Amino acid sequence: MNLKKISMYVVVSGTLLIWMIKFIIRPFVHIPHAWKPFVGLAPNLIGSFLLPFGACWLFRRFFRLETRQELTFTCCFGLLLVIINEYLQRIPLFGRTFDYLDIISSVIGVFIGHLVFAKLMTKQSAPLNATVAPK
Numbered sequence: 001m002n003l004k005k006i007s008m009y010v011v012v013s014g015t016l017l018i019w020m021i022k023f024i025i026r027p028f029v030h031i032p033h034a035w036k037p038f039v040g041l042a043p044n045l046i047g048s049f050l051l052p053f054g055a056c057w058l059f060r061r062f063f064r065l066e067t068r069q070e071l072t073f074t075c076c077f078g079l080l081l082v083i084i085n086e087y088l089q090r091i092p093l094f095g096r097t098f099d100y101l102d103i104i105s106s107v108i109g110v111f112i113g114h115l116v117f118a119k120l121m122t123k124q125s126a127p128l129n130a131t132v133a134p135k
């Protein structure tokens with residue numbers, strides 16, 4: 001299966017998981033006090049994990065993602081946008097709340113997403129390199 005198709009499945013599954021946490025689990029399921037911080041940070045962590053996969057699937061035109069450097073640039077750019085979004089939440093007009101833990105969970109999510117996507121990139125390119133016989 002090619003990387004674009006894998007990315008599509010990961011992004012759709014991750015988005016459904018985030019929606020389930022935000023719209024079903026948080027409002028209707030009793031969450032023990034010890035788990036509340038994790039459930040609160042899970043959408044940021046999962047959403048940030050999805051950044052390289054979303055760039056591969058939806059923004060292939062803007063982000064090539066063929067080398068590790070391109071992947072790193074894409075992840076850093078996405079993380080920058082997430083951090084800017086978090087700081088914009090300090091403006092009372094939006095009715096949102098700012099939290100440093102959201103930024104930390106986003107950094108962790110992007111880091112893990114980068115590692116997983118890089119591993120998939122390596123697996124995708126390995127068969128191509130193996131079929132070329134040196135002369």
